Amino acid sequence: MEKVTGRLVVVGGGQAAFALVAKLRALKDTRPITVVAAEACLPYQRPPLSKKYLLREMALDRLLYRPEAWYPEHNIDIRLSTMVTRVNRAAKEVTLSDGSKLGYEALALATGATPRRLPAAIGGDLAGVFVVRDFTDADRLAAEMRPGRHVLVIGGGYIGLEAAAVARSCGLDVTVIEMADRILQRVASAATSAIVRDIHRSHGVDIREGMGLHRLIGDNGHVSAAELSDGSVIPVDIVIVGIGVTANDALAHDAGLETANGIVVDKFGRTSDPSIFAIGDCAVLPWQDMRIRLESVQNAVDQAEAIAAILAGGSDPYDPNPWFWSDQYDVKLQIAGFGLGHDETLVRPGQREGSVSVWYFRQGKLIAVDAINDAKAYVTGKKLLEAAITPDRAALADPQTDLKSLLA
Template sequence: MVTSPQSARPGDDSWRGKTVVIIGAGQAGASAALRLRRQGFDGEIILVGEEPSAPYQRPPLSKKYLTGEIGETQLLLKSESVFGEQSIQLLTGCRVTGIDRAARLVYLSGGRPPLKYWRLVFATGGKARPLPESVAESFDNVMTFRSLEDARKIRASLQPGMHMLVIGGGYIGLETAATGRKLGVDVTLVESADRILRRVSCEATADYFRDLHLRNGVRILEGAALRGIEGEGRQARLARLDDGSEIVFDLAVVGIGLMPDTELAEAAGIDCASGIVVDGYERTSDPFIFAAGDCAVFDYRGAPTRLESVQNAIEQAEHLADSLLDMAPSPYSPHPWFWSDQYDVKLQIAGFNRGYSQVVQVPGARAGSVSNWYLRGGRMIAVDAINDPRAFMQAKRWLGNGEDVREEQIIGIAGAAAV
């Protein structure tokens, strides 16, 4: 059970001279740190990141960074000087080795002295799910895709005419496949489920993107479970599927999901269940420790939920900062939205389609644009807007206003778009 901390109120002296330590220098960690400053916190803020780079954006890694359209400087959330100007101490390339909750100490790698905290924040995000050891040994050319370092390795490996095997038919796999084709790479994508996007979208959306990739030359194998990967030395060369077929490749990219990074929290005795459990104010089972972003699981409409998105990382982290200073007027209640860019197609998702019972498809105003609307109990809960920003914005407004939108209203926007 999550208990309530003794948070400081703005204007009190209780937080003066105190230290907030944030573990994780990604989107959530950086957002929490900057929000604390904007809200008037003048104590010490220490942002600890295991990666050697300053906080950066992850979404462009599988798209414009991989194609070389943008460089690493353009990935940065803020320049390092901004953190300095805000008196946020940024410790990059620094690993947290343990937490002493009784003494409120964070232990660091490299012989650094421990950090004493007034409040501690977990913004540890997630790790790319690897292939089981029974399927693949450690090969240099079989790579997961999560970090900037992963993107560097994949980008350096991609050459026109080579054959890339993409394992996983979720968004990261499909985006990687699309980028590979743009670079002139031959691509085979394998998905163990009966269709791509099984976990995150309806069949109509999956059909659209399957057709898109097939038209762009991607070979897609669905219901194709990977039995093993073989090679010589550090180089893999062959993937075997359960049906006995084989795929020869030069590079394999694994995109089979994200695991919340809860290792430190679990070792410290914090309640975890498919993520670090937090209440509506981002408070963990320890009254002095908070969590936000991909690592945090919270109650969303009656069910434990983790939201893996930039929007959630920012908004939940900012709500956390407000909560830490006792400035949040109400529990965190997001209106989720997501996006994916593949070739010249932009998918924009508003809402959360969990538990949908019906899908209504509405053609957009432009050729090739369409929106798939999810309903539960006759009420709209989400939309997949494909090259249809109008439908996306309409859905965001409806969801944001808490409107009870029914099928007739959804169908009505098709007529309005045609006018």
């Protein structure tokens, strides 16, 4: 593809935005770059916010991808505490929150996603109710996390369960409610849900599935209790909301770009305007005859680096090999592939105590693997998926089979 050499404007200051500009400079691309970031902080890692940062085991300066001096040294103009309020596609310029305008030859939207919050009508505006999106959220939550207090986690997805694990590790009493029939229902098999449920219950977490929230009850403006959908009332001091995210696609929608709970892109990361790209959590991309949005650090980095190569004149499309991870207590869950639409699973015990893997199949084809404290199963599964190999089912089911032999 033709190399773009004029100014690149990047909207957003998260993982995808940083990975894009860092890769361009690694490719010796010298175009001028301006990054417009809403937060007051330089780009930083987000996964530790709900883990080591919340536990105060890691300071904010250790989360920074690069120190402040790195940006001018690499001819990157980064504007913090600034938002893009309008995209003028005809003039190829963006309007910033301070009223100034900035021209571009290429525009990359790395606007991310926003956690869903509880409505104020059911107590979502009470003090003590949290989402964790940035370091200020984590700071406020950390100040409340004191042993003996009771935290209610709303949502049994990975975000909610990771928060539950941290709270329990801090000595808090934890209740998790999940409206669906089981935790992780949207993202994992029933087998994986059962394994993770047992892990949390063994740590003393009260998990209530098929349970919704009716309302939160306040005392002098601070949450003090929760009325659940079965009519029961439980005392709570803290509420952590983990009910999913909404893609930040309003800027793209207002600019007339195609959106569908995210910004629709082609296999080269281009939106319906060929001068505008979208990357990371906000992007809806083609994958195996589907349109998906991958909310993961892995996708943010891999997609951003692929688009950087395209901007620099490359022609290889982005073809993701999804993988994810989740740390809960001393358990590492590693996921290779995407189990959407699976019709069969196989549970394989690992070689070490507490290790197990769940293998997903669709119409007889291997599509994903969940590895719980089983790095060997994860690595083998990832290689099998990348090579489009479906292993012999009997051999896979036999715990005596050397997983490496499945790659032959």
